[in-house]
Amino acid sequence: MNLAANIHGSLRAERRWALIIAYVSLCAAVVIFLLPPVYMLITSLKTNAEMSNLQGNPWLVRSPTLEHYGTILGNPLFLTFFWNSIKVTVLTVIVTMVISVLAAFALARMRFWGSQALATGVFLTYLVPDTLLFIPLYQIVGGLGLLNSTWGLVLVYPTLTVPFCTWIMIGYFASIPKELDEAALIDGATWSQMLLKIFIPVALPGIIAATIFAFTVSWAAFVYPTAFITTPDQMPLTIGVVSTLVRGDTFAWGQIMAGALLAALPPVVVYAFLMDYYIAGLTAGATKG
């Protein structure tokens, strides 16, 4: 009896300590993980005079100002970057989702010659990094006359998005019970009706997750635009902010940080509102499929 109480007590103490260690680690991690974005925000709110003053604490803003945001939003080049990013991303997402939903449906439900090999091929292409392909693609895109054009980006971005989206959609479609399609087939549904009326609605969470993935990847793409685009008016945001705002000897840090934060805003907003889908998409690649 006494012994049991003792064990119980020590277990509770152990558990309390584990909880304290857990919260301390998490707090430390949150501080470190959020340090760079917070510092970007702080910098973007400082006046240039305050930034060139090397005295004092760099982590404090003494006279906050929105002038850098005003300047950057009034810069037509920056708005062009934004528009280019939106255009390329939206087109890429649409193309990606059409290709991967169709293919995933066929691969998950219709067995045909080579379907197993194709599914493996999809996964292997997902593992081919963009940095292995950008030099030959540079030649190919150049041969098509699409260098320095956002259309060249729309052409190559699917290599970043389609394999993974197809892969997770195969997983989602395969998890739909076969009784559903049997019932549909008995009622005389065609394949297209089955896809539109059953598979897409039932696998909607998967479709949202894949769309978010395609969106964030195309928005953040960096290697291809850096390689293919050198004229500022065709640049998407990532390379636009990195290459044209950063130049000369005097860096306009306030503007750079304001621009970088605004450019990072769309994926962060999507994440904030659709976090569960975002995480489902992230983990689906390994836990499903």
Next chain:
Amino acid sequence: MPDSMTAAVSAPRGPESGAGGGLRRLARRRSTIAFLMTLPLICVIVGLVAYPAAYAVYLSTLNRRMDGFAGLLQFEILVDNETFWLVVWQSCLFAISAVLAKALIGFWLAHMLHHIPTKGQRKWRGMLLIPWVIPPALSTLGWWWMYDPTYSSLNWILAIFAVPAVPWLGEPWWARISVIMVNVWYGAPFFMIMYLAALKSVPEQLYEAAAIDGATSWQRLRHITLPMMQNIISITVLFSLIVTFANYDIVRVLTNGGPRDLTHVFATYAFQVGILSGNIPRGAAVSLFMLPALAVFAYFILRGVNRRNREMA
């Protein structure tokens, strides 16, 4: 993976379509439709991945002016080049140390998250995934400014603890460490999320049984958690090795290969040689040097995924 569609289709349709002929026609139609549905995917894979990969091999066998076959000349030049070996060494150092750090930090944080009450987990997880959500090219700009030599806010924090100023990007070894730090910061949340998902899939009964047997927390980790997560751990590590090994943005923004070409990795060096200096064949050769390592990682990932599928089937 699906394998019983044939049965599902043929059974209900059987009575209507009479005998075998109708079935066969149906099957043929089905594979035609399936082929048409996968055609765009096949175009992407063949036209934008397989063909460029083969084209890269062809490009790497050309001479500098790209008007004649030069055999393995580009590879021979690279093997004799001292900078190239620095790139190989830096890429390996970068990938291995960064992935190791990301995996350990991710594992630790996933455990800590798993420990706290489920109610609060969402909030913490939401904040901890932020580095992964911001496009790395942009967040690296923030790091660059924190590393800035004249106004380093990191040095200011270190000064509080009486640590002397660190020449973050100026001195080769510090520059290497700085690049790795940014990559770890960016990638650790991904590991955390993957491991947390894996931890949640370990059946609770196993821990209860272990607790009854009086297992210590180390024993529970060693004999339950790790074996159950083994597959996910290896898939995530191998996947991250590929991505980190082939990383471009962080080095490009932070050091652009400097100081003195000492922080170049394969991707940035291939970019510099192939696109910026216009030596496409040499650039293609540099990036092809990544291929053997990537192929080995990919082989083991595929094996891990297949094994996992079999376990779950």
